[in-house]
Amino acid sequence: MTTQGAAQQPDARPPAFLEPEHFDDVIQILRRRGYRTIGPTRRDGAIVYDEIESAQDLPVGWTDEQSPGRYRVRPRGDHALFAYASAAHAWKRFLHPPNLQLWRAQRTNGHVELVADSAPPPRYAFVGVRACDLEAIRRLDQVMMDGPYVDHVYRALRRDAFLVAVNCCDPSGTCFCVSMGTGPRVTGLADLVLTEMVGAGRHFLTLAAGTASGQEVLDELGRRAATDEECRLADASVEAAAQNMGRSLAVDGLREALANSPEHPRWEHVSKRCLTCGSCTLSCPTCFCSTVEDVTALRGDATERRRLWDTCFSVEFSYLHGGSVRLSPRSRYRQWLTHKFSTWHDQFGVGGCVGCGRCITWCPVGIDVTEEASVIRQAVPLPGSTGPMTE
Ligand code: SF4
Ligand code: SF4
Structure with missing residues (x-):
């Protein structure tokens, strides 16, 4: 969620219905609005987060298998866009870069001067943020910018980030978000919340706005509202995921x-x-x-x-x-x-x-x-x- 958009809640409207083959429209709207779109893509035998220029860059029809010390991707035999669990990377690599230049100094003719990096930070749109990862970003916010010691690099990257969250319908063998109260349903604020329903001969997406910025994107998308039955089917997919966690952890005490x-x-x-x-x-x-x-x-x-x-x-x-x-x-x-x-x-x-x-x-x-x-x-x-x- 754009942190600036946090105070601006959209009117409560039913989610929009979207055919999967038109999900690229969302990506292109975000790119036209100046966002660098980052999302899941298949590389080196894994699903990782990287820049995506179109929906074709998503791991369409792929899923993952995860267990202790083991990760594999395999084709599903359908055209699902988001039917896998946590990607190998976490989103923190974009907000809290693993290798960052803090400052550089140059000596010229005996004088030392600091060389400023004048490039503006990228405006990221994160596409496909799982409920657990949305909560992880929230916890990084607490550490990096909401407390008394602000990491200015993090805040500059995070401030304008647009978050397209996804209700998780395909937990892996190592997931336990239900135990931690962080998923699989998105409960934190995101600009858009997406649910993908695949099965029983149906394949569609619903998209709900969580902020005014998200509503603007939905308005530009111009899709009809999902019917009650479509919302019910999408909801049931998330409910089923909650019953299908690979692991559990009792946290009381x-x-x-x-x-x-x-x-x-x-x-x-x-x-x-x-x-x-x-x-x-x-x-x-x-x-x-x-x-x-x-x-x-x-x-x-x-x-x-x-x-x-x-x-x-x-x-x-x-x-x-x-x-x-x-x-x-x-x-x-x-x-x-x-x-x-x-x-x-x-x-x-x-x-x-x-x-x-x-x-x-x-x-x-x-x-x-x-x-x-x-x-x-x-x-x-x-x-x-x-x-x-x-x-
Ligand atoms: S991944 Fe962590 S727990 Fe596993 S061997 Fe390495 S340091 Fe130890
Ligand atoms: S399960 Fe918990 S400790 Fe392990 S990587 Fe995820 S957030 Fe970190």
Whole structure:
């Protein structure tokens, strides 16, 4: 959602009906309005987010299979546009770039001057944002621009971003958004909310406006309203997805259990498998940690400072004047999981996990956060209770 459009709610109108072969009209309207359209596309054997110029760039007729440590794409045998779960990338790579120049200085004739980057930030339209990922963007907003410490690069990119969200009808084997209260139905504000209905001999889209900007796009699209029956069919697809989660996680008491379990033997157990590769944090849509590097040209006439994504799984990340404070894999895994499900609440009033399942899919050894968190939760009695937590 454009953050500027947040205060402007559209009139409540029924969703528009759209034939899938006309979805390209939405993309072209956004492009004519000056947006750089980013959406799912198939590349390198995966569905990733990248620039799309037309609906032909979408993974039409493809879906994914995800399980711990495993990801595959396969054809579905139809022409569905959005029938897959979380893409390999998270949207954060566009709002919080993985490798960013912060400043550059040039020495000319003995004088050093800062070279300004005068290029305006791109105006992104994100097409196909899942409910879980919409919530992840909201949580990044809290960290990067809604608090006292504003990341100006993030805010400049986020401020004008147009969000086309999609109700998820095809969860994967690693999804657990229902447990985290973040999906599969879009509940956060987006400029447009799309539902794709495929099945029973029907294939159509419904599009609802969430902001005044979204309503403008719908008005330009000029489509008829979806009928009650079409809305019911689309709604049933989302309901079915909610019953079809690949995983679940009981979260009551989890925050307290993690906070009270720094010495739980499960940390040692998982550390025997964890490679501390950081793949989970890089693929996670809410992980935001970074480091800073200075790079000087060999000629000595230029230098630049860059910000790079970092991970709490690296030894260097916890380096504090003289040494790292989290030397063991055990302490680094504990830091990550405890932050996601416990101390994030202390900082931001919500958890840091939206249940997208990426960290499970993209962990090379298939470590499953829902399993690790459940073991800790079940072993620790809550204050006032008489025994371990159970389901
Ligand atoms: S911790 Fe895992 S499941 Fe939760 S938001 Fe991050 S990648 Fe998704
Ligand atoms: S949990 Fe998996 S993805 Fe994350 S650091 Fe360990 S091995 Fe890598």
